[in-house]
Amino acid sequence: MDTWGYTQSNGPTTWVKNFPIAAGKKQSPIDIVTSNANYDSELCDNPLRTDYNPEAELNLVNNGHSIMCQIKAKSELTGGPLDAVYRLEQFHLHWGSSDDKGSEHTIDGNQYPAELHLVHWNTNKYKSFSEAVDKDDGLAVLGIMIKVGFENQTFKCLTDNVSYLTSRGSKYTADTCIDPTLLLPGNTSQYWTYDGSLTTPPLYESVKWIVFKEPVEYSKNQFAILRSMSDSDGQHMQDNFRPPLKIYQRTVKASFP
Numbered sequence: 001m002d003t004w005g006y007t008q009s010n011g012p013t014t015w016v017k018n019f020p021i022a023a024g025k026k027q028s029p030i031d032i033v034t035s036n037a038n039y040d041s042e043l044c045d046n047p048l049r050t051d052y053n054p055e056a057e058l059n060l061v062n063n064g065h066s067i068m069c070q071i072k073a074k075s076e077l078t079g080g081p082l083d084a085v086y087r088l089e090q091f092h093l094h095w096g097s098s099d100d101k102g103s104e105h106t107i108d109g110n111q112y113p114a115e116l117h118l119v120h121w122n123t124n125k126y127k128s129f130s131e132a133v134d135k136d137d138g139l140a141v142l143g144i145m146i147k148v149g150f151e152n153q154t155f156k157c158l159t160d161n162v163s164y165l166t167s168r169g170s171k172y173t174a175d176t177c178i179d180p181t182l183l184l185p186g187n188t189s190q191y192w193t194y195d196g197s198l199t200t201p202p203l204y205e206s207v208k209w210i211v212f213k214e215p216v217e218y219s220k221n222q223f224a225i226l227r228s229m230s231d232s233d234g235q236h237m238q239d240n241f242r243p244p245l246k247i248y249q250r251t252v253k254a255s256f257p
Contacts, residue, residue, distance in 0.1 A: 007233055032252055050077055051075065054073065091116060095226050103146070144184065168230065187214045
């Protein structure tokens with residue numbers, strides 16, 4: 001069995017045994033209480049900007065905990081709460097076994113069926129993702145809530161190739177172009193931001209979180225395909241999310257009033 005996972009024996013409540021930082025005071029995810037978020041006009045004055053380039057091919061991995069797409073092209077994130085240039089390293093998802101759960105962040109206690117994470121690292125100060133991953137200002141992650149609706153044509157590139165990722169460690173390169181920009185919601189100007197951590201071990205408290213207000217849609221069939229994958233424990237890959245943690249003394253800022 002893996003040292004961590006999402007079962008009763010190795011799930012989030014047990015992670016602190018091998019990763020003491022799990023008990024830290026800057027852990028993610030959190031419940032975003034919208035009435036407690038502080039509007040920051042400076043976030044509007046310095047808009048969030050994504051300068052993403054299409055990937056010539058799709059590099060997919062089943063890491064036993066999620067499906068991940070490794071990014072090779074130079075795609076960058078700047079502005080908003082960021083004071084450096086952050087480069088897109090990979091994106092992955094968290095989802096539930098049913099439509100009433102799956103996202104890691106919750107909004108006023110409400111959970112979406114899935115959450116997409118686009119993970120970036122600070123290129124101004126560090127030479128690689130591995131160097132940046134454990135630094136206080138090392139990472140920036142975009143969190144996108146997913147709801148059930150129409151088929152997502154961009155995400156279809158992934159779900160069309162899940163059959164090649166049958167077990168933990170499976171890798172597949174598809175001769176398919178994908179533009180990460182098309183994974184984002186239509187409105188990227190409204191978001192919440194706070195200082196937090198990776199939501200999976202090693203749980204480094206190195207992430208500037210940017211969680212968009214507007215969700216995107218995936219179809220019921222696309223959710224079914226995700227739920228058919230196999231995880232590190234040999235089970236269907238479902239409910240691979242960490243529940244919200246205490247916010248402690250942190251402040252959540254909003255880019256909109």
